[in-house]
Each structure stands twice: as structure tokens, then as C-alpha cells.
Amino acid sequence: MSTLTRHLALLRYLAADLLRAQVFFLPTLVFLAVLGMLNSGDPGPPLSNYQGTALVIYPVAAALTMVICNAEDPVQRQxxxxxxxxxxxxxxxxxxxxxxxxxxxTAIALLVPLIVNPRPQPPSLLLAGALAHLGSGLLGVALGLLCARPLLHRPVHAVxxxxxxxxxxxxxxxxxxxxxxxxxxxGADGRHxxxxxALNLTLSAGLLAATVALVFALGRKRL
Incomplete structure (x- = not known):
């Protein structure tokens, strides 16, 4: 079995286990609730809505990453x-x-304002929104890894x-x-x-890579 095939098989197993556990529901619901509030009534231009969801996606991504890493019980993990x-x-x-x-x-956060406010928008607006959400979200993923097993075991410490x-x-x-x-x-389109x-996204990706290396090193000693 090739490395890619093994990775995809493990990914499918972990995704199925996550869906069965349904632990992803609460952080996702929080994000969708904030998204709904930002786009209710007269939501204004999409870029202004992206401000709110790009900030909220940071703790939501952290919480999602934590529950993804903790979905398996210790016996299953072994x-x-x-x-x-x-x-x-x-x-x-x-x-x-x-x-x-x-x-x-990120895709949901980008598309909902465009559906609620169906006007022609420049491509730079979507690109700015995507970069903002991914830059914030990847940092959240890094934080979530630090809050999950095998580094932190008690939920109160993780939260x-x-x-x-x-x-x-x-x-x-x-x-x-x-x-x-x-x-x-x-502004109007985020081109500026x-x-x-893009630099923010690069910084977040670098911090995530460093966090993965740290979690890998510490996890080898604790598992």
C-alpha cells in the first residue's frame, strides 16, 4: 500500500469517527450563528462581513482541531x-x-455574503476574504493542536x-x-x-508547521 493510499484511508477513518462522535457540532454551530447574525438585516458590503468571520474563525478552528484530535478514545488511538x-x-x-x-x-463564510447581497463583486474581494480567513484559521489550527492530546488531556485545560x-x-x-x-x-474590494x-497567511502557515513539528516531537515521547 502506497503512502498516499494509506494516508487517504486513515483520513477517511478519522473523518467517519468524527462524524459518529458529532463533537464538531458545537464549534460549527457557533460559527454559523455568528455568520447568520452578520448577514441578517442589511448586511452591508461583503468585505465588512469578512472582518467578523475572519476573527471568529480563529477560535472556532482551534476548537475544531482540538475535537478532531480528541475524537478517538485513548484505546482507539493506540x-x-x-x-x-x-x-x-x-x-x-x-x-x-x-x-x-x-x-x-472558509468557503461558507465567503459565499454567504455574496448570496445575501447578490451583486457583481471583483475577484480581489473574494481573494482578500480567502486570505484573511485562511491566515486566521491556520493559526487557530496550530492553537488547537497545542490544546489536544497528547499534550493536554483534561478538557478544562484545553478550553x-x-x-x-x-x-x-x-x-x-x-x-x-x-x-x-x-x-x-x-474599503470596497480589498485589493490594497x-x-x-498573503504575508499573514505565510506567517500562519509557518507557525502551523512549527507547531506540527513540536507536537510530533512531544507526542512521540507521550504516546
Whole structure:
């Protein structure tokens, strides 16, 4: 069996287990509720709605990643480790599943304002929204990995760490990749902010890669 085939099989198994556990429901519902509130009544231009959802997707992605990593009970996880061939492959599948969930939420956040406000929009608006949501969301995925097993086992510690991550972002003010989103997502089409948003996304991707390496190293010692 090739590496890709094994990865896809493990990914399908983890996704099916996540759907059975239904632990993804609460963070997804929170995100959809915020999205609905932002687009109720006269929602205004899509870019202004992207400000709210791009900020909210950070803690939501963290919570989703945490529940994705914790969906299996410890006994199931040990079976997965043996079947998959090690912690590295399981971690890769978990990160892939978390990023796929982030992509789905991003697509919903981008399309709903366009459906509610069906006017011709420049491609730069969608691109700016996508970069903003992915930059914020990937940082949330990184935070979620730090809050899940095998690093944190107690739910109270995991939730507290996510809340601490949100407070830290607020405390840091306009420091990227999240603090400058409110300023960047202003204007008519977001064309002016594409370069900075791309840098934000690159920074978040780098932080996620570093977090994956850290979780892999620590997980090998704890599993």
C-alpha cells in the first residue's frame, strides 16, 4: 500500500469517527450563528462581513482541531497508531482533516455574503476574504493542536488554553497575522490589502508547521 493510499484511508477513518462522535457540532454551530447574525438585516458590503468571520474563525478552528484530535478514545488511538505505522502518520491525517474543515468553513463564510447581497463583486474581494480567513484559521489550527492530546488531556485545560490564545491575540493589538485584519478588510474590494494578507497567511502557515513539528516531537515521547 502506497503512502498516499494509506494516508487517504486513515483520513477517511478519522473523518467517519468524527462524524459518529458529532463533537464538531458545537464549534460549527457557533460559527454559523455568528455568520447568520452578520448577514441578517442589511448586511452591508461583503468585505465588512469578512472582518467578523475572519476573527471568529480563529477560535472556532482551534476548537475544531482540538475535537478532531480528541475524537478517538485513548484505546482507539493506540490501535490507529499501530495500524497507521506511527504517530507521524496519524498526526499528518489529523492536521489534514483540520485544514479541510477550515477550508469548508472558509468557503461558507465567503459565499454567504455574496448570496445575501447578490451583486457583481471583483475577484480581489473574494481573494482578500480567502486570505484573511485562511491566515486566521491556520493559526487557530496550530492553537488547537497545542490544546489536544497528547499534550493536554483534561478538557478544562484545553478550553482554558484556547481562551488564553484568544485573549493573547486581543492583547497583542494590531500585530499580524490576526491583529491587523480589521484594518486590512476595509474599503470596497480589498485589493490594497492582498500583499499584507498573503504575508499573514505565510506567517500562519509557518507557525502551523512549527507547531506540527513540536507536537510530533512531544507526542512521540507521550504516546
Amino acid at each position: 490501535v490507529s497508531l499501530v495500524t497507521a505505522g506511527g504517530w507521524g502518520r496519524v498526526l499528518a491525517a489529523l492536521v489534514t482533516l483540520a485544514v479541510l474543515a477550515l477550508l469548508m468553513l 482554558s488554553t484556547i481562551l488564553l490564545g484568544v485573549v493573547l491575540v486581543i492583547f497583542l493589538g494590531r500585530i499580524p497575522p490576526i491583529g491587523n485584519l480589521m484594518t486590512l478588510l476595509e 490589502a492582498l500583499g499584507t494578507l
